[in-house]
Amino acid sequence: MKKSSVVVTSILATACAAALATGQGSDGVQWLESLEPAPAATSTEPVDESPQRWFVELSGTPIADGGSATQLQSEKKAFRDAARSARLKYIEHYAFDGLFNGFSVSVSRAQLSTLMRMPGVRAIYPVETIQRPETGTIGPAMATALAMTGADVAQSELGLDGSGIKVAVMDTGIDIDHPDFGGAGTNGATTFPTSRIVAGWDFVGDAFNADSSSALYNPVPSPDANPDDCGGHGTHVAGIIGANGQVKGVAPNVKFGAYRVFGCNGSTTADIMIAAMERALADGMDVLNMSIGSTYQWPEYPTAKAASRLVNRRMVVIASAGNSGGTGMYSTGAPSVGDKVISVASFDNTHTRQSVFTVSPDNTRIGYSPASSAPPPPTAGSASLARTGTTSSTADGCSALPAGSLAGQVALIRRGGCTFHLKALNAQNAGAIGVVIYNNLAGPLNPSVAGTPAITVPAVGISDTSGALLDARITGGGASLTWTAETGSFPSPTGGLLSSFTAYGMSPDLQLKPDIGAPGGAIHSTYPLESGGYATLSGTSMSAPHVAGAAALLLQAAPRTSSQQVRNILQNSAVPQLWSGNPAFGLLDLVHRQGAGMMKIDQSILATSRVEPGKLSLGESEGGAVTRSLEIENNGTAPVTYTLSSVDAIASGASTFVPQFFLPKTGVSFGTSSVTLEPGAKAVVGVTFTPPAAPVGGQYGGYLVLTPDDGSGVLRVPFAGYIGDYQARAVLTPTANGFPWLAKSTGDTYLKQDEGATYTMAGSDIPYFLVHLDHQARLFRMDVVDAATGRVWRRAMQTEHLGRNSSANGYFTFTWDGMVMAGKRSEVAPDGRYVMRISVLKALGDETNPAHWESWDSPVITVKR
Missing domain, CATH: 3.40.50.200 (Peptidase S8/S53 domain)
Structure with a gap:
């Protein structure tokens, strides 16, 4: 399942062992070692995450917020007319009036900037493709x-x-x-x-x-x-x-x-x-x-x-x-x-509901999950259990075994060292009539033995504790396994x-x-x-x-x-x-x-009591202490006194893609330590939060706790905030591939143009810009700069509220079609030498504050039609 050992070997580690899994960073904050496996290392290969289908939001108010249906239809007609005049080639999928004012459209990347520049367009957003989760076959009640x-x-x-x-x-x-x-x-x-x-x-x-x-x-x-x-x-x-x-x-x-x-x-x-x-x-x-x-x-x-x-x-x-x-x-x-x-x-x-086999000599019930891409386990029959080896190099089943060494037996194999398919294949080639793979981490195991050649014997996965029990039985004189048609409910360690x-x-x-x-x-x-x-x-x-x-x-x-x-x-x-x-x-x-x-x-x-708001979003801590108010209401039939307290939760570090965990201290003080409310009464209590100073760029939080004196349920209000200056967070980070890029399209790939390039602006021979967003951006802007003077000449496009990339190597692709914005209309940029300045406004940034923007200037772009 999901928990693995990084430093401490058991999810039930003692307090002493847990203490050893902590440390102190250079900023003095205590960091915590997680037993969850860290995210798998990703390739440095760049990943194009650019969509081709977009929401187009128009400026009018949707019907759900009081907008006029007539006005909304007029806006849509104006957009379609303007798109026709601009020779924008797009496919309109849906038009919306009620909950959203606009369209969903497909457009080529070459014309994306044209779409963004259409009059009446407030913003565009990617139409995300949404995957459906895979299914299992058996589980908890x-x-x-x-x-x-x-x-x-x-x-x-x-x-x-x-x-x-x-x-x-x-x-x-x-x-x-x-x-x-x-x-x-x-x-x-x-x-x-x-x-x-x-x-x-x-x-x-x-x-x-x-x-x-x-x-x-x-x-x-x-x-x-x-x-x-x-x-x-x-x-x-x-x-x-x-x-x-x-x-x-x-x-x-x-x-x-x-x-x-x-x-x-x-x-x-x-x-x-x-x-x-x-x-x-x-x-x-x-x-x-x-x-x-x-x-x-x-x-x-x-x-x-x-x-x-x-x-x-x-x-x-x-x-x-x-x-x-x-x-x-x-x-x-x-x-x-x-x-x-x-x-x-x-x-x-x-609890986890699983199929069951039993093990001699006392018919101990063991829950298992059938491995995918293997024949289903039988519902009756017995066979002796055998290990694949006696040493660490052979017990994991990753090495070939002597022919016939497991003939007629069910092989017990430990997870780790190689793929589940190789383990099962080695056992199958040695004559095993079944395979039981046990976890080397806490929790049940749901393996897949997909591969070539196909596995033709039943294979199942069991938990680490069940595997240790079977291993001990084999060591103690042998054991046999009996398949059953039963299912059982087993406690889950997570x-x-x-x-x-x-x-x-x-x-x-x-x-x-x-x-x-x-x-x-x-x-x-x-x-x-x-x-x-x-x-x-x-x-x-x-x-x-x-x-x-x-x-x-x-x-x-x-x-x-x-x-x-x-x-x-x-x-x-x-x-x-x-x-x-x-x-x-x-x-x-x-x-x-x-x-x-x-x-x-x-x-x-x-x-019978209620606290509002139900949560407190404290924002960034650049300004120091933050004060909020709670309104407590007693809707019961008797007086109640609430004692006010707080408790911290774990904080996360500054990294976007690799979770880091810390234990900072948030200062919380209340205007009063307790509140007594008569039936039907309300009270307002001020709460002041002093955010932690580190880790800078992380997120912190905790809970306000209202404990009643009448034995009724405790009430809680979660709070969370950002440590430091949110606008100091990098957005246009270069990644391992050095984004942003000026590029040319070759059809399936892009070629980086370090020294600039000449573009005919015909078809796909236009400038492409590959941009990695390490964090969500409030505004995204492309301005055309005169290469000779270094001054911004015209705006190519602007959009807002962009999501971040999904990985450290992901990027979005933007284009320039050679057109620029001139007031409420578009005009052709004459042939010449330009630089494209890409700018992003940080999340919650002030558009008038230069410190809240990041920008990148491209190599010189020569337009020669």
């Missing part, structure tokens, strides 16, 4: 996940089931035949809409796939009225929210709206998401779950803005924070970074900790994201009947629907709760969890990764 969030208590003791609430699921659709949603099952045909899936639409059709690298690439939607699911992800998500059958979801009596934005395979695009949002609004949904998103984006990204507008229109919107934790800080995706959207992190489930994949915040405008967490690591739920009916998935895709179901329970219990209040209520009662990097430290995990912590819906519903 939903019951253990429901217990983690208190949803089981809300159902059994509070009598809540989501009745009367409509929840929209924007995903791959929902299997309308599934009996857990009231369908007819495999023996009948269900007609849509059904008694539980009451609304929806298929925006794409079965064959749609937006992944241009796939052999099944088909970007042309074929919409229809039936959102039945053939991909599986949406049925799984819906099951977590509200299945009522073999799987029982969080809110098992909600009604569903199914908005299908994926085909049977592959990816979708962000513009289709906005189309689905507008449909969900028209259908009167109360809650929207979006277990999809676009990483590294701003709250201004179109899906994020559209989602916040839905909240303004009385819909609770929940979105997954994203599975991009391995790519570092500021990786939370849109729409979850939307100002009013509930962004959800993922915690691992407390249960209740943040999942390794869950994304880091904050958002680029330093708003605290994610907002809250829920179980998302290895969740067993419904799946299309033709694919087995049930399956296991992991991801923030699975944590978001826990919160969507919880929102339905809250709205059922308190129907007058506004969409704007739900997030605060859930955050007040959430419980922050220990650091997944090493829980033995006893320290709380990063606030900008877990938000308020693990959701506790039963406590949220039972709470």
Whole structure:
């Protein structure tokens, strides 16, 4: 699974060992060694991350914010007319009025600057391609996940089931035949809409796939009225929210709206998401779950803005924070970074449901996961267990074994040293009739033995502790393995900790994201009947629907709760969890990764007091101490006194792509140490934060704790901020490849032009600029400079709110078509010698402050048509 040893050898390390895994940097701050594996080293090869499909935002106000439909149509006509006059060649995919004003279009890179220069264009944003997570085959029961969030208590003791609430699921659709949603099952045909899936639409059709690298690439939607699911992800998500059958979801009596934005395979695009949002609004949904998103984006990204507008229109919107934790800080995706959207992190489930074999002499039950690309394990039969060797070089199975040395036996092999395929192949060639690979790190193992030649014997993965037990049995005189048809629930060593994949915040405008967490690591739920009916998935895709179901329970219990209040209520009662990097430290995990912590819906519903705001985003600490106010309200029937305190969480370092962990001290002082509230009373308390001085460029955080004297639930408010001057953060970093580049296109690649180049400005013979963004940029500008005088002559283009690159070697490609802006019109730059000045305004920067800008001047560009 996800935890590995770097310095300390066990996730259950003693306090003494944990202390040895810390140190002190040159700035005096204490750093902490994580047991999670560091991100894998990446190649220095540059990676082109430039999109070819773009959102075009026009200047008018969308209908959801009070805009005029007539005015919006007039703006769109003006854009189309101007594009025709400018000979802009583009494909218009969608036009939006309700939640976003603009289009999604495809345009060649050669004409990107032309698109940016069109009159009436406020900004352009990449239309991200969104991948769907892979599936597993077996996993934890939903019951253990429901217990983690208190949803089981809300159902059994509070009598809540989501009745009367409509929840929209924007995903791959929902299997309308599934009996857990009231369908007819495999023996009948269900007609849509059904008694539980009451609304929806298929925006794409079965064959749609937006992944241009796939052999099944088909970007042309074929919409229809039936959102039945053939991909599986949406049925799984819906099951977590509200299945009522073999799987029982969080809110098992909600009604569903199914908005299908994926085909049977592959990816979708962000513009289709906005189309689905507008449909969900028209259908009167109360809650929207979006277990999809676009990483590294701003709250201004179109899906994020559209989602916040839905909240303004009385819909609770929940979105997954994203599975991009391995790519570092500021990786939370849109729409979850939307100002009013509930962004959800993922915690691992407390238990893992696995298939079982037993081991002699006492029939000890061992849970296992079948290896992918191997035959399925049998459900009966016994064989003796044997190791592949007695030394470290042979016990890992990486060396060829004597023919027949494992004949008729099941081979026990330790992870490490070579691929799972080679281990299994060596055992198979030695005559083994099965392979059991055990983890060399804490937790279960889910191996793949894919490779050539194919593995033809069953292969499975087990945990490190189970492997040690089997090894001891073999050493002690031998043991036999018996396959069974049983499954069992086994405790997970990472249960209740943040999942390794869950994304880091904050958002680029330093708003605290994610907002809250829920179980998302290895969740067993419904799946299309033709694919087995049930399956296991992991991801923030699975944590978001826990919160969507919880929102339905809250709205059922308190129907007058506004969409704007739900997030605060859930955050007040959430419980922050220990650091997944090493829980033995006893320290709380990063606030900008877990938000308020693990959701506790039963406590949220039972709470009689409320604190607003539900979170505090403290911004950058360049100005020193920061003061905020809390409003505490007692809605109960008896007086209550709250004692105020605070606790720090782990901080992260300055690096964007490689997480670093520290323990700084935040000074927190309250205007009063306690507050007594009579029933119906409110009080405002000032809180002053003195941010840590180091590590500069890192993010810090913690929790304000309000402890009542009446035994009711503790209330908490998470806080987070940036250490130092945010505008000192580098954006235009050169990377290992020396970006930015002036380049020429050769079709498939780019040639760097160190000494300048001559361009005819015909076809693709135009200047290309390869730019790496180490952080999100507020503004991106290209100005044409006269090479002779060094003065800015005209602006080539400007856009805003660009996301960062996903890796240290990623880059975006920009072009200049030889046109410049002259007031509200464009004109041709005459032949001559120019320099392109590329400038970025830092996140939250002041446009009038030169210190908040970074710029790069290209080599001389000669235009000779």
